[in-house]
Amino acid sequence: MVRWQVTLVLSAAAAVAITGAALVAGADRMAADLHGKSAAALAPEVTSWADVHVDGRDVVLSGAAPSEELRQLAIDRVGRIFGVRSVDADGTRLLPEAAPYAVTLTRDAAGLTIAGSAPSQPDRRRMVDGLTKAVPNLAYNDRLALARGMPDAGFLDTVAAVQPLLGDLSSGTVTVTDRAVAIDGVAASNDAYGRLRARSATLPPGYDYAAVTVARPVAAPFTWSAESSGRDVRIAGFAPDSDTRLRLYGVVRAGARRGPVVDAVDLASGAPAGFADVAAQAADLIDLFAYGRVEVRDTAVSISGVAATPETWRTARAFLAAFEPAGYTVDAKVDLPVVTPFTLSASRSHDRITVSGFVPSDDAAGLVKAAAARIAGTRAAVIETTVAAGAPERFQDAAVFALGLLANLSDGTVVVTDDTIAVTGAAKTGADLIEIEGSAASQAPEGFTVRVDVTPPVVKPYVWAIEKKEDTIVLTGSVPSEEARAAIRALAEDLAGDDRAVLDRTQLAAGLPEYVDLVAVARFAAKELAAMDGGFLTLNDDRLSVLGSAGTAKAGMAVVSAMDGRLPRAVKKGMVQIDFPPAFRLSIERGLDAVTVDGTTAGPEMTAKLRSLVERAFGKADVEMNLEEVPGMPDDAEPAALTAVRAASLLATGKVSIEGTVITVQGKAFTGIGAVRFSSDVAGAVPKGFRLDAAVGVAPGGPALADTAACAAALQPILSGNAVRFDDASATIAADSHGFVDRIGGTAQRCGAGTRLRVTGAAPDAADPAAAASLATARAEAVVKFLADVGVDPSRLVAGAAQNPVAADAPAVAIVVEDAAP
Structure with a gap:
């Protein structure tokens, strides 16, 4: 019985185990089946982003959805599968949103790069594949990231449409941003440049080009040249754009005048900064050349050629001296043309020296300039020489010799033409004429012939002057003859006396106005200078002027009167300017019982009035009066002098003076009321035209008198x-x-x-x-x-x-x- 029971229990246990195993195996088959069906349902591209995990009859989704709609679509597709009990989508999320939504395509020395946003993994693969097919055989780098926010499906079509543009760029980027396309870079060729500038890629509706910044192909080195053969001008090299090409062509065309211009310039990028301006300035030299070449290679400018004329050579040199374009180096060599005949001319008009023509070198120009400066003295010579080829041997020696002869001319010209020197004009003096002829005969450089056509000097204006200095009498200017010179020197010797020397610097010259007797003028001048401390009298043609100083008003007024009086025959009065003390001056120095009066009066009547007033004002005081009668006194001199005496009478001690029209009072009055009284007694009496300048105090009163x-x-x-x-x-x-x-x-x-x-x-x-x-x-x-x-x-x-x-x-x-x- 017991054994049966045990056997029954063991049989039951075995049955349960077999049943459980069968159930587990069935569940695994179900899960595998659901996983396969879910994967198949999500296989279409719009839901391929989702990953599937099956737990029994429950399905778990994960992954990043491009949009909420596609996320829900994935859930719905799995949920409709027979056998699925539930769908768990908590593990899903939305892709990050990109704003703006952009894709950048880049080409550089390393290859291709695609960067920016892609809406899904399949789209990403298609974008990369499209790029490598559009520009094959180059390494590429994928830097795309998945993101949502794409404007619409036309965005992907736009990316596909512009990808072939990278083939037209040697380097640069093509960017699609939202609905706009931008191109930036260097074209692979001028044809590619044209296609890029023409926006050859057709875009979907709603999309357009925002900016196209494309440079032409880079030329290295970047060169441009213009070469003149004398028959035509050929232009070659590169220009950064059509406008610059036309501008440079226009400069060369203007310089070539009627000659043909052959333009073989292509367009390229790579021009250094300032290229257009530098090339245009260099090209502007073409019209100065007989033949030559200018070239700009990157930042190096080279200029060479032969100038068309000496003038254009000088212009080219002046231009090149100032041609220092920033950031560029300049190497220039412009040769001189040959000039025939080779001529240098120098002229003199009084003290003005002008030199023009050709010299064989800069050294010769320096010698000519120095020779001209010696003649011109303090007044700069005007020199316009041009260095040129074609001068005969020793031409610079001949030029310096000829300029030396110019020193003997008052007016005239020296011209050196090849091997001939011509001298024309008026000699400064007869001695200068003799010197010119002697130098021409014996001192001309070997191989040169001198022709002289020089007349005696004619002075205009005719100037003569005599000057009295502290230790010298100086005669300057022109005299008509040696006899006149001797007579005038004798007058100067008499004026000089034993205290002064006579310095005669006069020269013979014609041109003295008719009827003027220079000796008579000198006699008049010597007489007037004798009365003066110093100065000079000058005859300018027929007009006599005096300038100087006299020690007294009387002497000065005497010279003025003489100049207003009878002058030598045919002579007119010129400028008269003589410095001398004022005609009216008065000084009154007052002590208690001593008075000194010194000054000038208009004549005996004024002197008498002054003496009378002094006697009344100062009584028996010790009075010393020194009065000089001088003509030319100002109006109201007498009332001013009387006012000064009254002012002095109010002083205990002090001084009253008159210089010109100023009455000056300095001193001390006897009392304070006396000091104040100046405003009534003196200030109110000052005549019109005079001014009172008073500084009056009060004298000390002295000790008390006790009894x-x-x-x-x-x-x-x-x-x-x-x-x-x-x-x-x-x-x-x-x-x-x-x-x-x-x-x-x-x-x-x-x-x-x-x-x-x-x-x-x-x-x-x-x-x-x-x-x-x-x-x-x-x-x-x-x-x-x-x-x-x-x-x-x-x-x-x-x-x-x-x-x-x-x-x-x-x-x-x-x-x-x-x-x-x-």
Whole structure:
């Protein structure tokens, strides 16, 4: 029983195991079947991105979908398979989005590169395959990345359409960005350049070219040349574009004039910066050549040839001297043409030297320039020489010799033509004419013939001058004869005396105006120079001028008067400019009791008035007067001089001067009121046309006078030295007494309180005694008021009238110092 039970259990277990094994094997077959069916369902290109994993009847999808629609399509296709219980798509994702959506095709020395975005792996393979077929036999590099965001299916068609364009590029890129195509690079040939520029690839609707930046094939080296044979001009090499080619052709065409121009220039890239301008400038030289060549090779410019003429050779040299294109080197050699006849001309017009023509070398040009400069002196010569071939031997020696002869001409020309030297014109002097003839006969370079046609000199304008210097009398200019020269020198010797030498620099010349006697002019000039410190008189044709200086106004005015007076026959007055001290000058130096007056007056009447006023203003002061009467004084000189004397009378010490029209006052007044009084007494009296320049202070007052005796001792010399004067028959103190009364007041201020001044007025005898007494009182009161105004204590001033009339010439007031009343 037990054995049966065991056997039954073992049989049951075996059956279960067999059944389980059968179930597992069935499940594996089912999973494999579902995997195969799922893979087949996803095999089409739109869902080929999805990977499948089957777990029993459940399918798990993974991978990156190009779009949400294709992701859902994959789910739907697997979900419709019989036997699939569920589809798990959590492992799927969308491709990253690219914006903008672009593919770049590149060709360079390393090969081909495709980079950018592809919407799917099959599309990626097709894009790479299309590139390698479009441009075969080149290495390629695939740098595409899968991404979504492609505009539409036309994008892939566009990439396929432009891939063959890389075959037209030697290097560069073709880029499709969204719906735009851009091309940038160097064309493989000029034909390829044309196709690229023409946008030969047809694009799908909605797509277009954004930019085509393509250079022509690179030429290395980049050359351009123009060669003139004298019959035609041939142009070869490269130009970067058609405009430049036409521009350079136009330059050469203009230079070739009527000759033919053969243009064999091709287009290429690789031109250095500035090529067009440099080539055009170099080509501009073609018309200067008899034959020659210009070439631009990369950044090297070479120029060679023979100039058509000496002028064009000089033009070419000037051009090449300034032709320094930035970044380029220039190698140039332009040869001279042969000139026949070979000529150099030099002319002289007074001090102007002009040289023109041909020289055989730069060294010869330098010698000619130096010779001309020696003749021209400080005034630069005008030299326009051209270096040329064809000169005879020693031509430069002949040129220098001929220029030396020009130094003896005042006006004229020397011409060297091949082996002949011609000299024409006017000699400076007779001696110069002799020297020209002697040099022509004996000093001409060997092999050259000299022809002389020179006339004696004619001077225009005819100038003669005599000048007086500190130690010399100088005669310059022209004289008509040796006799006249000798006579004039004798006059100069007399003028020179023992203190000066005579230097005669005159030369013989014709051209003195008719009727002018130069010896008489010299005699007049010597006389006037004798009165002058220095200067000169000049005769210019018939006009006599004087310029110089005189030590005094009197001497200067005498020369001016002579020039305004009777001049030698047929002579007219020219410029007169003589520096001398002003005709009107006055200097008054004032000490307390000493006065010096020095200056000029218009004549005896003015001198007398000045003397009279000085005596009234300064009384018995020690006065020294030195006055010179001079003609030509300015208007109002007399009132100005009188004003100056009154100004000096107001000073204790100082100086008043007049120079020209300026009155200058410097010094110190007796009192402060006296200093202020200048504005009324002086400033208001300055005549029109004169100006006052015053700087007046106050003199120190001195020590106090303690008692009446000391006061009287101080005032007595002052009171006895002058008198107070009044305007005629009035009580108005005369202006020329203001300084005297001011001095009294200044001294009286120092007197002590126990002293007083008694002022007694007087008047001449009159028909009306009462009127005379009144005038006497008024005069005393006027003096008292004046003294009080300057600062004297009025309580120490007493005014009164004299009992009896006085003589007409007696003092109008008397001032006595006395003790003050107790």
